[in-house]
Amino acid sequence: MVSGLKLLHVVGLLTVFLLACLFFYVLEDVPSFGDPHSPANERVLLFKIDASPQIINELNEGVVPEVLKSELEKRGFYAEELSVMHKGDHYDIYIPTNESEFNTKEPEVPFYLVVADDAIEIYRYAPAVRYEERVEEECGVPNMVTAILADYRGYDTLGETTVIFTACVAVILLLRRYGRL
Amino acid sequence: MSAGTEEGWKEKEGGRGKEERDVIVDTVARVMIPLAQLFALYVMIGTEGAGGGFQGGVIFAATLILFGTVFGVKRGREALPEGINAILNSLGLYIYAGVGILCIILTMGAVEYLNYGGFPLPTEFALRRGYLVTYAIEVGIGITVATVFASLFFDLAWREDVIESREASSASARREADARNAQGGE
Numbered sequence: 001m002v003s004g005l006k007l008l009h010v011v012g013l014l015t016v017f018l019l020a021c022l023f024f025y026v027l028e029d030v031p032s033f034g035d036p037h038s039p040a041n042e043r044v045l046l047f048k049i050d051a052s053p054q055i056i057n058e059l060n061e062g063v064v065p066e067v068l069k070s071e072l073e074k075r076g077f078y079a080e081e082l083s084v085m086h087k088g089d090h091y092d093i094y095i096p097t098n099e100s101e102f103n104t105k106e107p108e109v110p111f112y113l114v115v116a117d118d119a120i121e122i123y124r125y126a127p128a129v130r131y132e133e134r135v136e137e138e139c140g141v142p143n144m145v146t147a148i149l150a151d152y153r154g155y156d157t158l159g160e161t162t163v164i165f166t167a168c169v170a171v172i173l174l175l176r177r178y179g180r181l
Numbered sequence: 182m183s184a185g186t187e188e189g190w191k192e193k194e195g196g197r198g199k200e201e202r203d204v205i206v207d208t209v210a211r212v213m214i215p216l217a218q219l220f221a222l223y224v225m226i227g228t229e230g231a232g233g234g235f236q237g238g239v240i241f242a243a244t245l246i247l248f249g250t251v252f253g254v255k256r257g258r259e260a261l262p263e264g265i266n267a268i269l270n271s272l273g274l275y276i277y278a279g280v281g282i283l284c285i286i287l288t289m290g291a292v293e294y295l296n297y298g299g300f301p302l303p304t305e306f307a308l309r310r311g312y313l314v315t316y317a318i319e320v321g322i323g324i325t326v327a328t329v330f331a332s333l334f335f336d337l338a339w340r341e342d343v344i345e346s347r348e349a350s351s352a353s354a355r356r357e358a359d360a361r362n363a364q365g366g367e
Binding site for chain 1: 228229230231232233234235263267270271273274277278281295297305307308309310311312314315318319321322325326328329332333336337
């Protein structure tokens with residue numbers, strides 16, 4: 001019985017066990033939704049501009065500086081109705097949502113994030129952060145994946161379902177040999 | 182013992198008789214199929230755990246395919262006839278797209294397509310979205326995916342003698358119908 005075992009088999013089995021051990025060793029360090037401090041999960045740097053006292057004053061007063069608006073507009077971002085709020089070490093810039101008619105909760109979500117240090121850095125909140133924070137409040141579904149697939153990305157999922165349906169129709173037309181349709 | 186004999190095959194038309202099936206396969210399939218279908222519904226509708234319409238639909242289709250493999254394609258087709266399969270295929274997609282259109286119609290055009298929040302249910306904005314996503318959209322996706330995969334399996338799993346006998350019978354039926362039409366025409 002043992003003579004049937006070849007060296008290759010033993011090496012393969014040991015590799016499987018080693019990989020399993022490595023997996024369980026690494027498993028503790030893997031966060032549930034990827035690295036929470038990665039730029040994609042936290043914020044995305046849009047651009048930097050030079051700091052001047054006037055800009056910082058305007059930000060502190062709750063006014064969006066014209067320089068910032070024009071820079072945003074130049075890069076194709078939304079810059080029409082914005083409001084600023086001072087949040088500790090950074091400023092949040094809000095956009096009023098279009099669905100405020102039906103949304104009874106606070107009608108604004110933070111969209112840009114401004115850090116004013118030596119230079120002024122403008123970030124955009126990553127969508128993943130927004131989904132994680134507000135998915136239950138906005139969609140009423142505790143499962144984030146379901147809410148994103150069926151609600152935020154509803155058109156996408158409708159298209160996917162259509163693709164599967166179309167594939168099935170093609171298979172029926174090509175392969176069905178008897179019966180109706 | 183009729184296992185493997187010519188008459189045994191012809192009699193069953195692609196399916197296996199009860200005495201031919203292994204007792205383990207038979208029992209496991211009988212026990213597991215209802216449980217797996219229940220689990221498929223949980224994956225499809227339950228919002229607490231992982232999953233969604235696609236995954237739940239595929240699990241449901243897997244139970245249908247298991248039924249087809251164990252009890253024979255013919256019995257599988259009797260449990261899920263082709264006509265009903267074709268109707269259910271498109272029904273899921275209709276539910277999904279129809280909810281989107283109903284959102285526009287029932288709010289007289291105040292919201293856009295697929296904005297479930299405008300749907301006039303007597304709850305909050307967020308909960309309306311949640312209910313529709315869970316009980317309409319996911320179920321629609323699930324129905325479509327389950328029947329599509331079952332249809333793929335059952336359309337690929339055919340045996341030539343079964344097809345030939347069916348084609349012969351349908352051809353003779355067509356000939357009779359043609360003859361009847363010709364008589365009626367005269």
